[in-house]
Amino acid sequence: MIVNNNWLIGLPKAELHLHIEGTLTPEQQFELAKRNGITLAYDSAQSLRAAYEFDDLSAFLALYYQGMDVLITQDDFYDLAMAYFERAAADGVRHADISFDPQAHLARGVALDTCFDGLLTAMRDARAQFDVTSALIMSFMRDRDADEALEVLEDAAPWYGEIAAIGLDSAEVGNPPEKFREVFARACELGLPRVAHAGEEGGPDYVTGALDILDVCRIDHGVRAMEDADLVDRLRDSQMPLTVCPLSNVYLKGVARLEDHNLPDMIAAGLNVNINSDDPAYFGGGMVNNFLACVAAFDWDQATCRTIAGNGLREAFMSDARRETLLAALADYAD
Numbered sequence: 001m002i003v004n005n006n007w008l009i010g011l012p013k014a015e016l017h018l019h020i021e022g023t024l025t026p027e028q029q030f031e032l033a034k035r036n037g038i039t040l041a042y043d044s045a046q047s048l049r050a051a052y053e054f055d056d057l058s059a060f061l062a063l064y065y066q067g068m069d070v071l072i073t074q075d076d077f078y079d080l081a082m083a084y085f086e087r088a089a090a091d092g093v094r095h096a097d098i099s100f101d102p103q104a105h106l107a108r109g110v111a112l113d114t115c116f117d118g119l120l121t122a123m124r125d126a127r128a129q130f131d132v133t134s135a136l137i138m139s140f141m142r143d144r145d146a147d148e149a150l151e152v153l154e155d156a157a158p159w160y161g162e163i164a165a166i167g168l169d170s171a172e173v174g175n176p177p178e179k180f181r182e183v184f185a186r187a188c189e190l191g192l193p194r195v196a197h198a199g200e201e202g203g204p205d206y207v208t209g210a211l212d213i214l215d216v217c218r219i220d221h222g223v224r225a226m227e228d229a230d231l232v233d234r235l236r237d238s239q240m241p242l243t244v245c246p247l248s249n250v251y252l253k254g255v256a257r258l259e260d261h262n263l264p265d266m267i268a269a270g271l272n273v274n275i276n277s278d279d280p281a282y283f284g285g286g287m288v289n290n291f292l293a294c295v296a297a298f299d300w301d302q303a304t305c306r307t308i309a310g311n312g313l314r315e316a317f318m319s320d321a322r323r324e325t326l327l328a329a330l331a332d333y334a335d
């Protein structure tokens with residue numbers, strides 16, 4: 001059966017690797033800049049979008065962290081997240097694990113409670129308005145000091161009950177997992193699950209480090225794990241979830257074309273992969289666009305799309321009841 005746009009929208013999906021700041025569209029950036037009396041370095045949303053040409057992760061991160069300067073108030077975080085949830089719902093996303101970078105906001109003088117209150121209120125409202133459930137991942141920036149991350153982790157104590165996991169993102173190469181050994185050990189002590197970006201631009205040793213040193217329950221990206229056969233065996237045997245972001249890898253030049261991506265090899269190796277949009281405002285759109293791109297590049301059929309969607313639903317941070325509902329909806333979903 002042909003896999004088309006409408007079928008993919010109806011396919012029950014979870015998104016596990018999504019930076020909420022990466023959902024900030026140029027149009028919303030201008031809207032929030034105006035609301036907060038900020039002058040942007042671009043004269044229109046169109047010219048800002050035209051600047052979205054990235055040679056690598058660090059070129060993207062420079063623009064990405066600059067973009068979030070418009071997020072000042074609780075309402076800004078709320079509106080950002082609600083706009084994402086509305087688009088995600090239209091894409092047939094039924095659950096999203098959304099991550100945010102508190103340090104990027106604290107460094108600009110935006111308090112933790114501003115971020116948490118705005119995001120958590122939006123998450124609650126999105127469930128009621130769009131039937132999209134969600135979980136929150138507090139991510140640390142690996143290019144900043146580990147001491148700072150530890151301090152933020154302690155300062156987030158009032159919200160431990162609201163945090164599904166801690167994460168690790170930003171510039172990977174030169175900031176290996178061992179830099180965050182203490183932070184992740186503390187999170188473990190606090191009973192907080194852990195995920196980390198690894199093997200996006202960094203080599204397979206970053207993935208091994210995330211497993212051995214950070215004791216993560218999911219690897220974000222993980223595509224370069226394929227360069228180490230023993231690691232591939234380990235990931236397959238443990239069925240460690242890998243949150244792959246196909247269009248992100250193309251936009252950040254990890255691969256020249258999606259056809260060159262090793263995602264089909266990962267699936268053939270028996271790895272537990274799911275697909276995600278990472279930063280949809282920057283990398284060519286949301287979940288349906290990522291699925292469509294894979295269908296076009298790898299000739300995926302409905303069965304493959306179902307398997308990948310099921311992998312996401314099984315590994316997302318959601319309640320057992322919600323998972324049961326969504327897996328039943330997936331099983332019932334017609335060809």
Ligand code: HPA
Nearest residue numbers: 019169170171197278279
């Ligand atoms: O793809 C990414 N990698 C690392 N950090 C990030 N922050 C947003 N997106 C990314």
Ligand SMILES: [Zn+2]
Nearest residue numbers: 017169220278
């Ligand atoms: Zn990411």
